[in-house]
Amino acid sequence: MTVLVSEPLVPLGAAFFPVEHPGETRKYAFLLVPGFTLLAFSSAVEPLRIANQLSQQPLYQWRLLSEDGQAVASSSGISVCTDGALSPLPRDTRLFVCSGNPAKAAAAPQVMAVVSRHARFGGTVGGICTGAVALAEAGLLTDTPFTLHWENQPAFGEAFPDLAPSPAMFEIAPRVMTCGGGAASTDMMIALIAADHGAEFAAMVSEMCLRKVMVGVDAAQRSALSVLIRSRNPGLIAIVARMQAHLEDPLPLTELARDSGYSRRHVERLFVSVLGETPGDFYRGLRLDHGRNLLSTTDMTLIEVAVACGFASVAHFSKSFRARFGLAPTKFHGPRRRS
Template sequence: MIWTLEKQECIDAAGENNFVPSGIAFFPLNTVAQTRNFHFLLLPRFTMLAFSAAIEPLRIANQLTGKCLYRWHLMSEDGAAVQCSNGISLPADSAIGPLTRNDTLLVCSGLNGYSAARSRSLDAIRRHIRQGGSVGGICTGAYSLARVGILSGKRVTLHWENLQAFVEQYPYLEVSGQLFEIDGLVITCGGGVSSVDMMLALIATDHGTDLANMVADMCVLGMQRNNDTGQRKSIAAVINTRNPSLIEAVRIMNDKLEDKVPLCDIALQVNLSNRQLERLFNRYLGTSPAKYYKNIRLDFGRSLVCGTELAMSEIAFACGFRSTTNFTKNYRDRFGENPCNRGSTARYHRPDTAKP
């Protein structure tokens, strides 16, 4: 094999080829391509699945073509190893520092995504976007991007579990529930295997859809999903019924968490009597509409408790409870703990939600 200069640049000091492993499958790429560098900023308790799902398509693209199309570099705030949400620690290649304009910086976070990044990381993100570099968020990485004020006018996404809390905290931002979003220099995804979908879209842009499709095959992904695909199943799939009245009633409940709609009004909107609505919920969901509605609002409350630093009174109001006492009692009944026990990183004050 003839080693090109491009490929030599992907060999480490020990002479080992880190970025272009050999494999059986092959994809001929005859065009000369400039290597693209991805820098992954690992924040405490980041999600390993989302992180590895972002790196593997890059590795596979290199392996298939035999070219160093991509390099990746792992960073942490201080250069030390970072513990994932599953308890496994991954070593970083370096502490976060200045990047070149052509580099892509991806923020990887997971649990406590709203507070995972410290000032040094936030400064580095801000500096990179100001010099014209591309930045992104994986799983809950959009929180760090929002905190540095670079998402105004951008369409972004993050993991569906944190989506409603993010919207509550940053109501002026345009947030979607899609698998991923690529809006200019800002790229975000919902984490999990959606990281693969986002990277396939970038590979397709860089080197064509044929290579992206073959990378998808190597991932045993099947059909490549685009950014028009939502992260979650439809309401019909979630509640396992196609009854249109029940689907519509559940949709109304999900849409009206803060301004709770009386059950009699919901029944009227779906052309049912109160008694028919009760029977429908008990038959298909095994509970009353009142309890189902309350549980939806409590689940939303839990996402705010665990994913924001909003005051307890604000959380109670946001999910349709008119007093902190009432919210706390119902929260304890559902989850077996008080909402105030939300971890040492939380503080009871409103976060910075001023427009950048």
């Protein structure tokens, strides 16, 4: 099927911001993968539409693609019509893979072929939400900064142990661009608009999105650990950070206490008073949450997940998992797996 190329959309609007030297229209293609995140996709497209509307010029042109040219169902069940099927794209087109859960859907053979070809012939490629999985499978993330949604980073690390995604909202390299999805898609596009047409114009686009000017630049995807645990105690924050860094090889409380400069008894009181549970229970919860993530986003076996979470046996992992989540890991709705 031939991709339909329509004229750039320049809607009317009340606000106006002139762009004196716009240059050629910049082209984007968004490849929608089944289960793509609608929020992340729309957050990427809308800044381009707003830029055209504000300037009343065709600064940007975009088209939507799918494997077969048909509508694609998003993760919310809402289907989006596309302009055509996958086919070779002009080199000046920025091609973004838009995906969600399951992340591996982004690595479908036909998607991989188009992404690889576009990069090989000098085109810029990108990933939105879990779109980085397609880029990783194509071998395009070596020696370049990249990111994907924090929820999918643990599974990504298991599938690609030699690649380390950043915690940033987005990463922009000369020919590879990625973002964590959601609001980060808007942040990335506003940064690209700033590079194309200046910071003042990009700031106005941000204002039209009802966002603070250039919010998200150099920011991490997740809130600070102090916010997540509702405490600014530096000792407690340091201990929890150490726990998060050692999920597969849990550290004994005596070592955690010694490294923080506190006594074991003081650490126990601190956890109970601030977090409402003992250090052991809190640590076990972190490991089990990690296991739940792996069960839902990978096809790892139960023994592999148990080991990755620091449990010596499947039996111990399963018992702890059931106690925390109310069901056995074998009943979890992730991919079918072996014990």
